Amino acid sequence: MRDVAALAGVSLKTVSRVINGEPNVSPDTATRVQLAAKRLRYYPDVVAANLARSDRQSRSIALLTSSVDNPFCSAVFRGVEEVARERQVVVFTASTEESPQTEEALLTAFASRSVDGIILTPTSQDHRAIFDRIDASIPVVCVDRYAPGLQCDVVTANNREAARAATEHLLSHGHKRVAIITDFSTISTARDRLQGYTDAMAAAGLPIEKDYVAQDVNSEADGMAALCALMALPVPPTAIFASQLLLMVGALRGLRQLGLAHEVAIIGIDDVRAGDMIDPPLSVMAQNPVAIGRMAAERLFARLDGDDSPTQDIVVEVAPIFRGSGEIPAPANHGE
Amino acid sequence: MRDVAALAGVSLKTVSRVINGEPNVSPDTATRVQLAAKRLRYYPDVVAANLARSDRQSRSIALLTSSVDNPFCSAVFRGVEEVARERQVVVFTASTEESPQTEEALLTAFASRSVDGIILTPTSQDHRAIFDRIDASIPVVCVDRYAPGLQCDVVTANNREAARAATEHLLSHGHKRVAIITDFSTISTARDRLQGYTDAMAAAGLPIEKDYVAQDVNSEADGMAALCALMALPVPPTAIFASQLLLMVGALRGLRQLGLAHEVAIIGIDDVRAGDMIDPPLSVMAQNPVAIGRMAAERLFARLDGDDSPTQDIVVEVAPIFRGSGEIPAPANHGE
DNA sequence: CTGAAAGCGCTAACAA
DNA sequence: TTGTTAGCGCTTTCAG
Numbered sequence A, B: 001m002r003d004v005a006a007l008a009g010v011s012l013k014t015v016s017r018v019i020n021g022e023p024n025v026s027p028d029t030a031t032r033v034q035l036a037a038k039r040l041r042y043y044p045d046v047v048a049a050n051l052a053r054s055d056r057q058s059r060s061i062a063l064l065t066s067s068v069d070n071p072f073c074s075a076v077f078r079g080v081e082e083v084a085r086e087r088q089v090v091v092f093t094a095s096t097e098e099s100p101q102t103e104e105a106l107l108t109a110f111a112s113r114s115v116d117g118i119i120l121t122p123t124s125q126d127h128r129a130i131f132d133r134i135d136a137s138i139p140v141v142c143v144d145r146y147a148p149g150l151q152c153d154v155v156t157a158n159n160r161e162a163a164r165a166a167t168e169h170l171l172s173h174g175h176k177r178v179a180i181i182t183d184f185s186t187i188s189t190a191r192d193r194l195q196g197y198t199d200a201m202a203a204a205g206l207p208i209e210k211d212y213v214a215q216d217v218n219s220e221a222d223g224m225a226a227l228c229a230l231m232a233l234p235v236p237p238t239a240i241f242a243s244q245l246l247l248m249v250g251a252l253r254g255l256r257q258l259g260l261a262h263e264v265a266i267i268g269i270d271d272v273r274a275g276d277m278i279d280p281p282l283s284v285m286a287q288n289p290v291a292i293g294r295m296a297a298e299r300l301f302a303r304l305d306g307d308d309s310p311t312q313d314i315v316v317e318v319a320p321i322f323r324g325s326g327e328i329p330a331p332a333n334h335g336e
Numbered sequence C: 001c002t003g004a005a006a007g008c009g010c011t012a013a014c015a016a
Numbered sequence D: 001t002t003g004t005t006a007g008c009g010c011t012t013t014c015a016g
Helices: A002-008 A012-019 A027-039 A046-052 A071-086 A100-112 A128-134 A159-172 A188-203 A220-231 A245-257 A289-304 B002-008 B012-019 B027-039 B046-052 B071-086 B100-112 B128-134 B159-171 B188-203 B220-231 B245-257 B289-304
Strands: A060-065 A090-095 A117-120 A140-143 A153-157 A178-181 A239-242 A265-269 A283-286 A313-316 A319-321 B060-065 B090-095 B117-120 B140-143 B153-157 B178-181 B239-242 B265-269 B283-286 B313-316 B319-321
Touching: A002 A012, A002 A027, A012 A027, A046 B046, A060 A071, A060 A100, A071 A090, A071 A289, A071 B071, A071 B090, A090 A100, A090 B071, A100 A117, A100 A128, A117 A289, A140 A289, A153 A159, A153 A188, A153 A289, A159 A178, A159 A188, A159 A239, A159 A265, A159 A283, A159 A319, A178 A188, A178 A220, A220 A239, A220 A245, A239 A245, A245 A265, A289 A313, B002 B012, B002 B027, B012 B027, B060 B071, B060 B100, B071 B090, B071 B289, B090 B100, B100 B117, B100 B128, B117 B289, B140 B289, B153 B159, B153 B188, B153 B289, B159 B178, B159 B188, B159 B239, B159 B265, B159 B283, B159 B319, B178 B188, B178 B220, B220 B239, B220 B245, B239 B245, B245 B265, B289 B313
Parallel strands: A060 A090, A060 A117, A117 A140, A140 A153, A153 A313, A178 A239, A239 A265, A265 A283, B060 B090, B060 B117, B117 B140, B140 B153, B153 B313, B178 B239, B239 B265, B265 B283
Antiparallel strands: A090 B090, A283 A319, B283 B319
16 A cells, blocks of 8 residues: 555555545546556455444454254355345354354354354353353344344244144144154254144144154254154154254155155155155245345344344244145044 | 553553463463453454464455355355364355356455455456456465366366266166256366266267257256256257256256156266155265365465465365166167 | 564544 | 544564
């Protein structure tokens, strides 16, 4: 920058003005500076500029999800990226692996880099300690889940209702023995979905069999294992509600392996690529993760723009897609 | 930091020393500083620190892929993230959308943020202009594809061989009319795969029918459209090689819609989640995108560590997974 | 072992 | 319209 100023025969401040398109620069001074910058291949250092700038915006945000590799998370990322790009904001991304320690380390790392805001899929049960540090200064928006003790905007799917509708759908096909396979109960999403399942069962006057509730299942492999355990029960379920994409895939693989893929009904949450071509075609309650990501980013930018209204809980509806796997009827001799 | 120094009754430099764990600080001065830092909830600003530091490392890298939402890309990201995290380096990610303009804008944005290095899935055909700016200062590693005129480390799959093997596999099941559906020919990966297809056809003494080469197909929807066009030919192909994940899914959907999913053989590149449960089960040449991402990151960090050996071309082998869709034999009356 | 001064690349506030 | 001075939060250099 010094060199540019020298070559153009102006002061540093004038260069700064030209670079930033500030007014009050004579056109020919401006062109002289631009030429000099071009010749010297000068590009401003936005990091240094942001350090000096009084509003101290870094024009960067951080997105923390459970794994960048997870299709739901990367679709959320997609939505976030779209709105960030419109605002010329870049985004750091990292995976928490559902580990509170990793989450805290990442949060600290990004806060130290003075990101303007954070979009978080919270892992920890208690974020107080972390947010003692971040809270005041950096706006946070939670996405997909909320966190106890964390007062911030939240964007989630209507998990409870989606789970209720999914379960009810199974019940409407004559099933009475409906099992649920669900994620870590530390995750609000999993708790809400379990609640929706419970709601539907209660509404139908059916008891909740403890054996039919497979909790803390968190991977495709575990989903398959959980399914096998369910089917090995003395009185196995006739329908399965898999409360997460990976669990659905794992469970269905289990059913196929047991030769039950066309006997036992299964419905999941989140759509899978090519889910229509799977045998049997997947019935799912489809979230719209890109929209969820967009909304979270919009909320974050609103905060950055000075919105200090009370925190919002944005709930996004979930769309049923019934393709077959969830419409397998209960066996005729269901009376046992 | 000033406040910490004041509270601890020491100079700025001493605080800096304690924070960075530099030697030559008496233990009790150190604890005094640490206590003060804790009390004041002081956390260093790593951005400002990096600005002042002579080596000027930002401990950040950028990853540019076609879309963060693409399963191949996010798996690469996963690999990159794993090795970046080991080094306490954060990563910016962004999608180029296969647009050279977007790519250039992102490259400039990240260079202006002085990332230490860049991992890139190149879109442009000519990167000279961009790299005039970046080349000297910021190491770049290409991943998945290489770019003409770009002298840098590259990590790709063995695309040509994978395509050759896939095509040969179809030929070995008696097919003679084998079509290829492939991506933009500006993409090196697509060109190499087309070459592999050509290799296999030539080795079998078969001509390349222009009509059987569907190029510049770049989405699931377009893949389906391309498939339908192929099957509408007077003499349609009996086997399809889909040179990319999304194209395979689109093409298969087309076959299913035409009721030909069990008549026409199809083999793809890249595995799809639940590909084993699709009807028919997918035969694919599976890349290992996480490994590719890891290797790219390792190469980048080697450069950052001062490795100035000649640029490397790392080629990763592709693993065949034959599950059914690629083993459908040619029809008996294949004579004409 | 510790501190004072200078400066990283840039912008803010004010002056000319 | 332009330039000067100070300073962002930190590290460096060199002197104590």
